[in-house]
Amino acid sequence: MPNPPTIKEIAKRLNLAASTVSRALHDHPRIGLRTRLKVQELARELQYEPNQTAIFFQQKKTFTLGIVLPELSEAFFSAAISGIEDTANKSNYMVLLGQSHDDTEREQKILEIMKNHRVDGLLVSLAKNTVNYAHFEMLRKYNIPVVFFDRIPNMPDIHYVASNMESGTIQAVSLLLRQGHRVIGMINGPEKLIASQQRTTGYQKAIQQQRLKYDASLNVNADLTKEGTRNAMQQLLSHKRKVTAIVAFNDYVSQDAVQYAVEQGLEINKDISFVSYANLPISSYMAFPPLASVEQYPYLQGQKATEILLELLSGKLAADQYQQIVIDSRLVIAPGR
Amino acid sequence: MPNPPTIKEIAKRLNLAASTVSRALHDHPRIGLRTRLKVQELARELQYEPNQTAIFFQQKKTFTLGIVLPELSEAFFSAAISGIEDTANKSNYMVLLGQSHDDTEREQKILEIMKNHRVDGLLVSLAKNTVNYAHFEMLRKYNIPVVFFDRIPNMPDIHYVASNMESGTIQAVSLLLRQGHRVIGMINGPEKLIASQQRTTGYQKAIQQQRLKYDASLNVNADLTKEGTRNAMQQLLSHKRKVTAIVAFNDYVSQDAVQYAVEQGLEINKDISFVSYANLPISSYMAFPPLASVEQYPYLQGQKATEILLELLSGKLAADQYQQIVIDSRLVIAPGR
DNA sequence: AAATTTTGCGCAACCGTTTGCCCAGTCATT
DNA sequence: AATGACTGGGCAAACGGTTGCGCAAAATTT
Numbered sequence: 001m002p003n004p005p006t007i008k009e010i011a012k013r014l015n016l017a018a019s020t021v022s023r024a025l026h027d028h029p030r031i032g033l034r035t036r037l038k039v040q041e042l043a044r045e046l047q048y049e050p051n052q053t054a055i056f057f058q059q060k061k062t063f064t065l066g067i068v069l070p071e072l073s074e075a076f077f078s079a080a081i082s083g084i085e086d087t088a089n090k091s092n093y094m095v096l097l098g099q100s101h102d103d104t105e106r107e108q109k110i111l112e113i114m115k116n117h118r119v120d121g122l123l124v125s126l127a128k129n130t131v132n133y134a135h136f137e138m139l140r141k142y143n144i145p146v147v148f149f150d151r152i153p154n155m156p157d158i159h160y161v162a163s164n165m166e167s168g169t170i171q172a173v174s175l176l177l178r179q180g181h182r183v184i185g186m187i188n189g190p191e192k193l194i195a196s197q198q199r200t201t202g203y204q205k206a207i208q209q210q211r212l213k214y215d216a217s218l219n220v221n222a223d224l225t226k227e228g229t230r231n232a233m234q235q236l237l238s239h240k241r242k243v244t245a246i247v248a249f250n251d252y253v254s255q256d257a258v259q260y261a262v263e264q265g266l267e268i269n270k271d272i273s274f275v276s277y278a279n280l281p282i283s284s285y286m287a288f289p290p291l292a293s294v295e296q297y298p299y300l301q302g303q304k305a306t307e308i309l310l311e312l313l314s315g316k317l318a319a320d321q322y323q324q325i326v327i328d329s330r331l332v333i334a335p336g337r
Numbered sequence: 338m339p340n341p342p343t344i345k346e347i348a349k350r351l352n353l354a355a356s357t358v359s360r361a362l363h364d365h366p367r368i369g370l371r372t373r374l375k376v377q378e379l380a381r382e383l384q385y386e387p388n389q390t391a392i393f394f395q396q397k398k399t400f401t402l403g404i405v406l407p408e409l410s411e412a413f414f415s416a417a418i419s420g421i422e423d424t425a426n427k428s429n430y431m432v433l434l435g436q437s438h439d440d441t442e443r444e445q446k447i448l449e450i451m452k453n454h455r456v457d458g459l460l461v462s463l464a465k466n467t468v469n470y471a472h473f474e475m476l477r478k479y480n481i482p483v484v485f486f487d488r489i490p491n492m493p494d495i496h497y498v499a500s501n502m503e504s505g506t507i508q509a510v511s512l513l514l515r516q517g518h519r520v521i522g523m524i525n526g527p528e529k530l531i532a533s534q535q536r537t538t539g540y541q542k543a544i545q546q547q548r549l550k551y552d553a554s555l556n557v558n559a560d561l562t563k564e565g566t567r568n569a570m571q572q573l574l575s576h577k578r579k580v581t582a583i584v585a586f587n588d589y590v591s592q593d594a595v596q597y598a599v600e601q602g603l604e605i606n607k608d609i610s611f612v613s614y615a616n617l618p619i620s621s622y623m624a625f626p627p628l629a630s631v632e633q634y635p636y637l638q639g640q641k642a643t644e645i646l647l648e649l650l651s652g653k654l655a656a657d658q659y660q661q662i663v664i665d666s667r668l669v670i671a672p673g674r
Numbered sequence: 675a676a677a678t679t680t681t682g683c684g685c686a687a688c689c690g691t692t693t694g695c696c697c698a699g700t701c702a703t704t
Numbered sequence: 705a706a707t708g709a710c711t712g713g714g715c716a717a718a719c720g721g722t723t724g725c726g727c728a729a730a731a732t733t734t
Binding site: 099 | 341387399415418434
């Protein structure tokens, strides 16, 4: 009862060496069948369980993956983490969690702690204002592999999984164009974000496919806050051309924009229509859900990123074989529309 | 560059014993000022960092808390985990995550793995169909303290933090009564859930405070699925007395119920009104948000539960001083109503 | 029957840190 | 000058498991 049984304990009782017991438990071929069975039986009887901390220490490996992401309360991330967890668990890895709450400083601290905790590898989605990547460079020295997902840094020589917003954006804008919209506003995210740039590119391509002219003043960068969105809407609604449709950065932004439009007396889906990028599984309950939404496959992203990390850890992949996986986003038409 | 510096390394370079270095780094008073400074300087220079896995092993402590909960995609839990994480981090603990996805079997597996990973303690919110608690009893043998939160087992001698749904329910029903409603339906959760029972009690008390009679047929148990909710609504709407208000188990249920009512041609907030229990921070975007919602303070619950666990771990609290904290829920009127 | 290989197991070091105990030198007390 | 009390530091064990190497006995080959 007091102390959990150890290998030494088993060895003593059976008059064997600890090494023999260890090997027997691992079905080492050099151990005779009889002793092997004896050992395994006693181990079962004593309910022996290896002390993982000892193994971690000895093997210099913790079977732990660190996850650093901005906010679990964002549906995208809580879906992604399920993909991560499921994949990690299949390979007997556990998941250490850290939320940056979109604060770079906190992100750095978490990284520091995780490094000290000796996680085997890291899965990271950046805080939205992280522009300095020194804390990630630092990890290279410690040989801790990092795979980024979704919010990836603008940095060479990294592993990442991200969705390409371009394809989904093309589809979204094309849909609006097919529906006859000609003046389409875009509430985009922070300019430096890759995801914002991809949205811009997609928007341009879709417009130009129809031999229309791209009007940069219809593409407004906002900061994803409610206030920012409202300002962007104000700007778009006062555009000299009449905006009849909006592509919003994500569902949260979309809903804030809808709210503003309603306040301005506009009738949704008549005066103005919305498409968005899927963050919310519950948008069917919304007063005015977007016409369509670009799916970003969060679970899949988490899964792929974890798979890469695991391959890096198992040596199947060399650290400098940089994996850069892009998952095409895809437009999903809201049911019943 | 090859191996990270160790205490032994420092000791060798300074011609000291490892023990002296260790003590010097910990500002042990028995070490002279001069050597202490010398050691600390070299440590800084070499960028020495203690090998946590070695410390974990030696101290039989991992500074890791295991979190087991049903679903991070439920807003309640993603808020709770922030409370947990923040509190844990303050005391230099990290958080190991495991989602049961409301599957008892998976819950057991996670517990097993976490035990093997030697987490110092556990914070658990039960899968909704967990009725057998053997896997938790097992943890006692390993001296791993567990604090339950929100979804707590019906079991004596445990630590827990949970919100008491009764107070909020009384307030919710009272509000409806004040507004003139006399026939109030309740879509409750699974009968065996403590949270369901508390809702029932609260409902009864509020009714009886007004010298009205409790009608059990107005209190319907459902399984929280969309179908279950629709069945419950059907039952309530066909009640011989005309139901003019509904208390829904949570916001998800509420929205499903609203949807059903709308389909039946009822006008929300006129023919029928809804109050609910807060799960969704975004209900302001809903087509028909509940009139009011019972707040359950997820962040606070996570925080309190973690505080208790930390006190248990630090020995401030004995394992058998069972902490059972109940946080009163409180009705929050939706803004602008 | 001798030489060789195989089989089965033990010895001991090692991973990095902490900590109880011991010891030598220094200083202060009688 | 002898005794005692500090001061500053070292020795070695311990935490639990793994693994390279060595060695004897058994089995096989010649």
